[in-house]
Amino acid sequence: MFKAFCVPITLILLAGCVSSTVEEVRSGATGVRDHDQIVVLGRRHNNGYETEPDFVACVGNNLARGRDGISVLPEREFVDTLFPWFEPRTAPIEIRDLPNLMSNRLVAERLQEAGVRYLVWLDGSTSTNDTSGSMTCAVSPTGGGCFGFVTWDRDSAYEASIWDLETMSNVGKISTDASGTSYMPAVIVPVPLIARVQSSACSGMANQLKAFLHASN
């Protein structure tokens, strides 16, 4: 009886482990005043991948949370307010593109009205690799179920570039990598034991960003 409980609980505890690393490179001073807003934007101009909108929203929500939370303008609201300058094909890619964009009087006015001080560009994605195992499901008049075991690895790799609109400079970069293995055993009912890789990358990125922006140098 003890074993019957202990084995699945151990499995749950062991499964879904995520390892993650966060690195930071600072190239300019930062600081957040009461009226400063920041915008977190996803890169979408690459052909093979795009930064997931839910990851961008997750980082923004985590930045805004807590006593040291920062006021974050939602991505969609910002992109609509500045349409058509932050669409996938028109958004500035490099920091050297920013002065040209800011020389547009209307764009500069909109950014000032919105009180946006920092743009945080998130570039990267989460992918699934090395799926193995098999599972068979069957349905019959008397019932149905699945039997088997499947496992897969997920990797997240994201990099954030932080642009200061006041100094029109790239003040730093933060990168986060996370990986984890998920399992799905099935004896009649499949039980997914998910490694929350993207969530881990999100919280790691948001915490580091928050500390980076609040730090004065």
Place this chain on the structure above:
Amino acid sequence: MQYRVAATAAQTAREGVPGPVAVVGLAVALLLGGCGTTAVDVTSDRFPAPVVETMPLHLGVHYTEAFSGFRLEESVPQRGDWAIDIGRAQVNMLNAVLPGMFERVVVLDSLEPEAIPSSLHAVLVPEVKEMQFAIPFQTRSNFFEVWIRYEMQLLDPLGEEIASWPVTAYGKTRSLMLETAEAAVRDAAVNALRDAGAFLAIGFPRQEELRPWLERQLAALNPRLEGE
């Protein structure tokens, strides 16, 4: 118990679970879906006005029936027939974008000379030359994609062509576990329409074909500029 299963499924979807869950979901969807046409009606009217300098010109715009009712019908091998209606959405897009670019915009029902007010500087007639779409099954990627190629024709108030130029648009959206293919194609089409609007709003004053005409019009409106 049912609630717990549903919560697990949602969590699973967010983390992009491959394998059996996807297979079971796909099998159920295929069984329920049958072999009919997949209809995608793109009706979005949430296109923002562009942040660009408004040109002091009065523009007419004429949407042909082919344009306002544009529908792409295509058969995808092993994935059935698709019908994608973008007519209404692309009219909505232009109705949002053009008033931000021009001082006054008038929608014209006809291109008959008597239907075109003489106060207009030009009339825009958009046309869809080509549209394509792709689903993950075809591209072996996680994306639904939509391409549209427009031909924009600018006429003078007498109906003579001033210039015509192409506008290309591309939109994609990620394949999500709990989202239908119809919704994904719809999102990709809306992204393509936004791209077309962005290209039009930024590109119009820079278009080589239009520059001589545009310079003449602006100079006529502001003789001082001509003197300079």
